[in-house]
Amino acid sequence: xxxxxxxxxxxxxxxxxxxxxxxxxxxxxxxxxxxxxxxxxxxxxxxxxxxxxxxxxxxxxxxxxxxxxxxxxxxxxxxxxxxxxxxxxxxxxxxxxxxxxxxxxxxxxxxxxxxxxxxxxxxxxxxxxxxxxxxxxxxxxxxxxxxxxxxxxxxxxxxxxxxxxxxxxxxxxxxxxxxxxxxxxxxxxxxxxxxxxxxxxxxxxxxxxxxxxxxxxxxxxxxxxxxxxxxxxxxxxxxxxxxxxxxxxxxxxxxxxxxxxxxxxxxxxxxxxxxxxxxxxxxxxxxxxxxxxxxxxxxxxxxxxxxxxxxxxxxxxxxxxxxxxxxx
Amino acid sequence: xxxxxxxxxxxxxxxxxxxxxxxxxxxxxxxxxxxxxxxxxxxxxxxxxxxxxxxxxxxxxxxxxxxxxxxxxxxxxxxxxxxxxxxxxxxxxxxxxxxxxxxxxxxxxxxxxxxxxxxxxxxxxxxxxxxxxxxxxxxxxxxxxxxxxxxxxxxxxxxxxxxxxxxxxxxxxxxxxxxxxxxxxxxxxxxxxxxxxxxxxxxxxxxxxxxxxxxxxxxxxxxxxxxxxxxxxxxxxxxxxxxxxxxxxxxxxxxxxxxxxxxxxxxxxxxxxxxxxxxxxxxxxxxxxxxxxxxxxxxxxxxxxxxxxxxxxxxxxxxxxxxxxxxx
Numbered sequence: 065x066x067x068x069x070x071x072x073x074x075x076x077x078x079x080x081x082x083x084x085x086x087x088x089x090x091x092x093x094x095x096x097x098x099x100x101x102x103x104x105x106x107x108x109x110x111x112x113x114x115x116x117x118x119x120x121x122x123x124x125x126x127x128x129x130x131x132x133x134x135x136x137x138x139x140x141x142x143x144x145x146x147x148x149x150x151x152x153x154x155x156x157x158x159x160x161x162x163x164x165x166x167x168x169x170x171x172x173x174x175x176x177x178x179x180x181x182x183x184x185x186x187x188x189x190x191x192x193x194x195x196x197x198x199x200x201x202x203x204x205x206x207x208x209x210x211x212x213x214x215x216x217x218x219x220x221x222x223x224x225x226x227x228x229x230x231x232x233x234x235x236x237x238x239x240x241x242x243x244x245x246x247x248x249x250x251x252x253x254x255x256x257x258x259x260x261x262x263x264x265x266x267x268x269x270x271x272x273x274x275x276x277x278x279x280x281x282x283x284x285x286x287x288x289x290x291x292x293x294x295x296x297x298x299x300x301x302x303x304x305x306x307x308x309x310x311x312x313x314x315x316x317x318x319x320x321x322x323x324x325x326x327x328x329x330x331x332x333x334x335x336x337x338x339x340x341x342x343x344x345x346x347x348x349x350x351x352x353x354x355x356x357x358x359x360x361x362x363x364x365x366x367x368x369x370x371x372x373x374x375x376x377x378x379x380x381x382x383x384x385x386x387x388x389x390x391x392x
Numbered sequence: 393x394x395x396x397x398x399x400x401x402x403x404x405x406x407x408x409x410x411x412x413x414x415x416x417x418x419x420x421x422x423x424x425x426x427x428x429x430x431x432x433x434x435x436x437x438x439x440x441x442x443x444x445x446x447x448x449x450x451x452x453x454x455x456x457x458x459x460x461x462x463x464x465x466x467x468x469x470x471x472x473x474x475x476x477x478x479x480x481x482x483x484x485x486x487x488x489x490x491x492x493x494x495x496x497x498x499x500x501x502x503x504x505x506x507x508x509x510x511x512x513x514x515x516x517x518x519x520x521x522x523x524x525x526x527x528x529x530x531x532x533x534x535x536x537x538x539x540x541x542x543x544x545x546x547x548x549x550x551x552x553x554x555x556x557x558x559x560x561x562x563x564x565x566x567x568x569x570x571x572x573x574x575x576x577x578x579x580x581x582x583x584x585x586x587x588x589x590x591x592x593x594x595x596x597x598x599x600x601x602x603x604x605x606x607x608x609x610x611x612x613x614x615x616x617x618x619x620x621x622x623x624x625x626x627x628x629x630x631x632x633x634x635x636x637x638x639x640x641x642x643x644x645x646x647x648x649x650x651x652x653x654x655x656x657x658x659x660x661x662x663x664x665x666x667x668x669x670x671x672x673x674x675x676x677x678x679x680x681x682x683x684x685x686x687x688x689x690x691x692x693x694x695x696x697x698x699x700x701x702x703x704x705x706x707x708x709x710x711x712x713x714x715x716x717x718x719x720x
Contacts, residue, residue, distance in 0.1 A: 109706040204707075332701070339700035339707065346711035348676035372667035373660065378440040379532075379667065380433045383674035 075106035082213050090213050094188050097205035108205050115211035122211050123322045124218045126236030133242040134268045138305040139221050143179055145311045146217050154210030154218045157189045158203050204235050204342055234341050238321045240264045245274035260292055264317050270302035295328050403434035410541050411442055418541050422516050425533035436533050443539035450539050451650045452546045454564030461570040462596045466633040467549050471507055473639045474545050482538030482546045483515045486531050532563050532670055562669050566649045568592045573602035588620055592645050598630035623656050
């Protein structure tokens with residue numbers, strides 16, 4: 065590959081340094097993956113096979129929920145509890161709603177700084193780039209890196225809203241949905257199919273008024289909806305992340321869910337589904353690239369797009385024709 | 393096409409009824425388009441060429457902004473002003489953040505009900521379905537239908553947040569970004585590249601404290617950033633949508649932007665960009681479908697995906713192989 069020549073570090077060298085535990089190499093790899101392109105591909109190609117579900121634990125937990133739910137505080141508390149148990153932790157904070165590393169993430173990084181002296185914890189933020197697809201791929205690559213670096217527990221926090229979150233949560237083995245009492249409960253829970261994909265519900269700030277009601281509401285909704293995994297009883301856990309209360313029980317529930325995934329064979333099913341979603345997204349990105357860069361892109365395809373713009377050709381017919389041409 | 397036989401109404405018949413102005417046919421077409429699939433394709437294929445930028449006006453305006461900015465009230469006020477000028481109006485309210493037709497949209501539909509007796513106004517909501525791509529395509533199809541039905545002004549309102557909105561706004565000729573005073577101004581403006589794509593800024597609820605500051609802030613940011621269309625001076629308009637104040641000036645600004653797009657040739661450039669984005673999205677959806685339904689989907693491709701899930705094969709290599717196979 066071109067990306068392996070003419071550079072100070074090759075993808076294989078960097079992959080090897082990441083596997084051997086170099087934090088510096090991990091950070092550099094994260095930058096490659098975030099930038100995308102050939103170097104990101106070469107790096108993931110090189111370490112993907114060693115970024116497996118190893119023993120004792122290489123588990124990816126997605127943590128999402130409404131703004132103001134205290135997700136970052138919860139992530140920091142979970143990381144501290146995991147460290148207390150001797151589990152190494154990688155944290156990836158993904159913000160699809162902002163092209164900048166936003167206020168929430170930066171502010172909460174400060175709160176996490178007490179973790180930052182611990183070599184067993186690695187923290188990285190990723191903000192939105194050009195396309196959501198790019199961010200999803202960067203996040204998937206970032207998770208590969210953390211797993212290859214031997215992090216046993218990978219926590220992926222998203223602060224986005226809507227379909228973005230659902231897409232990003234597809235990279236997780238276990239999804240934790242965080243609610244808070246009295247924040248327009250119906251609204252925060254009904255969002256974008258998030259409720260359905262939750263494996264564990266957390267009601268944070270559980271010392272606030274209305275916490276009991278929020279828990280009851282979630283339980284009632286769980287009773288109404290068929291679980292996406294019929295063999296798993298979705299727990300609803302009260303937590304006060306700021307004081308660390310309920311955090312040990314949450315980590316226990318995550319461990320129980322990981323065990324459940326393994327015992328039932330659901331782990332393999334999820335890994336398969338994650339692989340399919342990722343490959344299809346990659347293939348789609350490659351299609352868009354190749355349509356734009358195709359040899360005849362300056363001629364036939366461009367003329368077809370002109371005709372669509374002038375309303376002489378339907379976009380469906382044009383899309384079918386473009387694909388036919390690619391296949392020919 | 394299969395979809396044209398064995399149904400009570402063919403796509404061509406429905407397209408013809410929509411063109412002749414039947415509201416009933418338009419609503420039925422909207423349901424087809426929202427459901428997607430072969431019928432949606434056949435309908436769009438049939439009426440796409442008659443859904444052009446006609447005279448005097450077939451202009452698509454995207455209206456977006458933070459929650460609580462009063463977008464729906466603004467849309468209703470704009471529609472009323474347009475009707476006063478004898479312009480027919482189609483309204484499409486798109487909510488990517490909820491799989492349900494959510495509270496905000498339903499609540500504001502009530503406020504719009506004074507418009508509902510007017511045959512010159514057509515109002516339709518679309519909520520999130522399985523995939524964002526599907527909603528974008530449904531919205532594009534819905535706009536085609538409204539244009540084919542002869543609506544001169546099409547208002548597309550989104551209540552989503554983040555990348556969703558940016559994607560949906562790609563269907564508009566003119567994008568209006570709505571802010572309000574004192575709602576954490578920095579946050580609402582810096583979101584997800586929305587600021588950059590705005591052709592017109594509105595500060596709604598301009599009788600509130602801090603309105604002047606919000607307007608100044610937006611003007612300062614506009615001065616700092618290069619405009620995405622160097623020949624257009626982006627206006628910042630104070631509006632009180634609830635009382636109709638400033639709404640006539642907003643419609644004037646929209647008309648001026650439409651004229652600007654025509655005079656400078658930017659209209660053709662935008663139509664072309666919209667066509668390309670739409671065709672690429674369609675082609676990507678078709679790729680995903682064909683990977684799932686491909687003749688050898690049960691064999692080679694599935695085995696490759698299994699290997700990705702077992703971490704024996706990199707997702708990039710798998711995606712490239714799948715595309716090679718499609719092309720072979």
